[in-house]
Amino acid sequence: MGQTGGSAVTVRELGERGTLARILPLLPLSHSTLVPPGDDSAVSTIEGGAVVTTCDMMIEGPDFRLDWSTPHDVGWKAMASNLADIAAMGATPTGVIVALACPPETPIDLLEGIARGISDGLGEMAEGCVVLGGDLSTAPQLCLSVTVLGELADHSAVLRSGARPGDVVAVAGELGVSERGLRILREHTNKAGGVLPETTRDQLRLNHPEVAHHLAPTAPIALGVVAAEAGATAMMDISDGLVLDATRLGEASGVSIDLDGSLADQEEALMGGEDHGLLACFPPDSVLPHGFRAVGNVVNRGDLWVSVAGAAPRVSRTGWDPYRDASSVNTAVSP
């Protein structure tokens, strides 16, 4: 279960009630939810008559490894990736539901670290968003499933399908930084014979901001609503790399996207995933909202969904498939 240090009290010793008693005080539980945790379901207010929902499951092995990520990172990153999907609709995250399964021998420290990461991630990226409820269970390895709810203010959801030729293509947040962090972690893990020592990990994240960003990215969540209010025609979060995600947006909208020539040699920016920034299209001549920068234009549908200065992007791979690419579910690491 990685390096946890401190108390070796396990969740088996504490039982479900004792475990909850340790975790719940660490989480931002709302005073404004209509029903306290512990009833059959949570009840929370939602403005605007529509609820926005997204869900992501993270499994130790395929999705994260505890010699790289601290428990705090695991909780934080689960927030970043899910909140970004809500932001990408132009919505405001309002509540989080967390299901967690772990082996009975898991130290309570580990779950407390995840809870603190959830709390800190919400505080940094989505203030006011609370934990509505969840579930505790047992599993042979750590398994976290997060569902996030959000609400739309006075505008409609911003879909992937609304981009029109002539629109400006813009991004908010980092491009390729997470990929650079991932490469550093891989290189040092290989050097260390397959498992990264805790001291090396701590050193790497101190010396390389991109490692810290890979392990616990800060996503520009509040800019989702800002983009919607600024008239974004289409939006999505960049979780699998700019080229692949722009391809998806182009396909959904029936258009092609031509990226700036300045990106041509930036392979990490073009194909690196897990930055959880936002990719948005704005009508021609829009003043881009603060936090967004132009990276290209929407053009009529052509032979390529995505081009860079009119040419095919030079990238070595295009995406991640959880079933095909996870050659061993115990060691593979995404993307």
Add this chain to the structure above:
Amino acid sequence: MGQTGGSAVTVRELGERGTLARILPLLPLSHSTLVPPGDDSAVSTIEGGAVVTTCDMMIEGPDFRLDWSTPHDVGWKAMASNLADIAAMGATPTGVIVALACPPETPIDLLEGIARGISDGLGEMAEGCVVLGGDLSTAPQLCLSVTVLGELADHSAVLRSGARPGDVVAVAGELGVSERGLRILREHTNKAGGVLPETTRDQLRLNHPEVAHHLAPTAPIALGVVAAEAGATAMMDISDGLVLDATRLGEASGVSIDLDGSLADQEEALMGGEDHGLLACFPPDSVLPHGFRAVGNVVNRGDLWVSVAGAAPRVSRTGWDPYRDASSVNTAVSP
């Protein structure tokens, strides 16, 4: 992965896109959701300004075993247990979010069976409730995390905390039937040396309705709203046995509950879980809604949270703790 028969095509061979292409047509995806599956998040309408949410994770091993449950059972039971938590608030289930992780070598048949179970369970227990979205991932064993959303009509949520002395205590649905099914399955599994042969399983469920009910319970979901409209003062679903769940309701309300003497010798009804019926309290002299039957009365708080004709219930155990009771996560079976 149990007995699946038929095609041996695996999810690894199909990849994520191919797997989704096989599963999505089997699910009740709504025409009324505001955003089609495939965008960053789902958007669905919700009436009444409040959203009711619940979540449950089911892991192969601790929560189900594939020599007992068919894939269809797994999907169906995930619906029954989660829908019951929505019904227990007096709410109507509107949407389901399903996260599923499985080994890459999982036959697609198995996931299709789960999808059909989800679809059939929703059709039988919560018509109009749709699948809003989900997530596919890899894990060493099958892992299903279900979140259900619901809406309240013109009334408030019915909490556990509203019972008052003098109220009638009533139940809807089965009591102890799932426990009887569980005992039959355990007995025949022990006889067979620890793993139940498929033919025995099929025979048992044909000959014993309680086995079929344990594996795929039909919960009285629509009666949740009915109870709320009839003025229920408190309600919860009976997932861990009548005595334990009535204790929780009594504690939340600060009252005691005295059950009918006719239940004194019915140990399975008193302590058996997983029937997912409803336990509700109604004001004195209420006409109970069709589908509910009186099983006791709310009394002033006494030494016992729950009594049977004034005496302590005679039961051999009171509940299930996922961490303490799962001595081996690979073989233990709840409740």
